[in-house]
Amino acid sequence: MRLSRGAPWLYAAPMLALIGAVFAYPVVTLVKYSLENVSTSPYVPTTYAGLSNFRYIFSDSLFRTALGNNIKLFLCVPILAVLAVLVSAILFDRPRGWRAYRTVLFVPYILSIPVVGVVFGTLFQLNGTANTILRHAGLGALAQDWLGSTAWALPTIMFVIVWKELGFGIILCLARLASVDEQLFEAAKVDGAGWWRLLRHVTVPQLLPALAFYVVVELITMLSWVFAYVYVMTLGGPQNSTVVSEYYIYQAFFQNSVAGVGAAAGVTLLGVVSLFILLRVWMGRRAALVAYD
């Protein structure tokens, strides 16, 4: 029996409608808002604004600072990738207690960000635990106002993000390594490859598909999933030095009641993230080709 050409679409229609309602409607509304002076009241009309909201955000130094901070957060990604590869390679050799290490390293990833934020917020106060330990160890000169100075606040947040996100990378890499044919490693060892050479010529190439996924997911995280860290640890301060684009959007919507401006920033962010998603798809295909070649 042959199905008519429209039949698959008919069967898929309920799911397409659901996806449309869940994803398309908010996105279309966001784009619509970004082109409007959105009124907060039914008694005051919403007016068409054209591209003025976009012109505004790109002329706003705070938005530029926010985007700049997102880009600085990208520095976390290579650090995460390198650490994930190294730690997973070590754990893959099953040193004594490797199961415990694996669990301990994954725990930060499952902790909620507000809890992590509050704990590190206290730890990194000028007179907090971290600096107290440094002072007692005779390293008082290294003590900084980690979250209270414009110079250190963002790097401190980056440290916390790396601490929390690393577990995900390690588990991804370990899962990938577990599916690699053991003979590859054995053959390299028979050929006299040491740990470092094994890592460089066998482990890393085999990890590429997982790494490609991890890198792009983390890039997206640095762009659009860091609000909670900033909100809990610094509220964008001091002096707006840790404002990221999500926090800018939050301020526009919730504090300044300019939904059009917030939406324009949201559309910009969505555009950039979409590019990263395309990059992820492309990198995933390329990495798979390299790994399985």
Place this chain on the structure above:
Amino acid sequence: MKRPMRTALATIALCALAALLFAVAATARTSSGGLGSQYDVSKDGKVTLTLWWLGDQEVPGIEKWMKETIAKYQALHPNVTIKTVIDPTDTWTQTQQTACKAKSGADLWYNWSGTWSLEQAWSGCTVPNEVVLSPADISTVPNVGETRWQGKTWDYPLYRFVYPVVYNKALFKKAGLDPNRPPTTWAAFLGASQKLKASGVTPIVVGLKDGFGGEILGSATFQKQLYSSYKGLVQMVINGNFTSPTWTSWITKLAQLKPYFNNDVNSITFGEGLGRFQNGTAAMVFGTPGVQATIADMTKAGKQVGVMKPPVFGSGSYANSLVNTGNGFQVTSWSKHKEVAGSFMAFMHTTERLNALYAQTGNFPADTRWNPSQAKSATDRAMLGWLKDKNVNYPANYYPTDLDVNGNFVVFQGILGGKMTVAQAAKTYQDVITKWRKLHAADLRNYLAWVSSL
């Protein structure tokens, strides 16, 4: 002649009868249709009111008081049921805007004074007090003046937040200062801070990580000193220059005070700063809403605490004053039971309820029907005396939130916790207001109308 005469007499009699009927009808309307405390709720049939507010987040202990108040009101008016919904403070304004857009949700809601309430009024989301309360209900609440716009008032304050400087008498004594005569002038305040520092304690503590400390200090201690009326401040929002020597003068004073604050202002929250004052590691703190409860807790713990007005440096008549703000309720424009909501608002202001409010929360009721002789502590009596002298309101309620969040928050973190200069601070305010003016043309028109109402 007789016939026209009779006709004229009949016409006069008819007119007199009509006038009498009109007068009777008018009298009947007044007695059964007055507003607020005079409103006859029974004629509305079964009514359910929904009240949105922030509860204990704003004033610890007030939820219990509200529960009691509702029970008493419902007992008095069995046809009325009042439901309360507690919302989060962070997203409060957005919650109100969403409700307004849908024209559903609350019949009455809590709001802060000044721009917070007026923005809802400007959006058409609320009705003025005059539509739901009697003139007598309004005349006893001086803080309604904070929302006077176009001849009406737009928020009905229930209690007053006060912003004194609170100090630890034992630490004053240790530093060789007279604990019963705190400094009143700027020079004396700097001198006292110096002595306190020399005695080994932190003279003033504040936490600016969450920003609010910047708003409270800036608004209640520094900015008010420039003014004798907030007309000037609202005018600043409209077209003023925030880099002018007048505005910059208070930032210069703030910079002078920097050496006397704790060294970690940016890494602790306002609450953590308050905690340090409470545990006796700092001599002074700039008071905040709920200061009465802080003082009561410390007194219970055996600490002797005093209050003072912020030291005077400015030449405005508001300089020598204790700043306060009255926060309360607004009735929404879509409520089907506006008059009943007004009646409940008036009930919250009955003397018995006001006395209970003070007894249960320690906050000063915002109504002259509350007798200040209820106050027992010396600090409360002192603050009430200053409030009686002058009703000076909270300056941050007269400018947009943006100027607060990206102005006050940033400048205080920069000056007290960073390396920001006075000129950079002034420029920060100017940049923020320039951006705000560009984005809020409609609000700017409302500010213009507001200036003429002040």
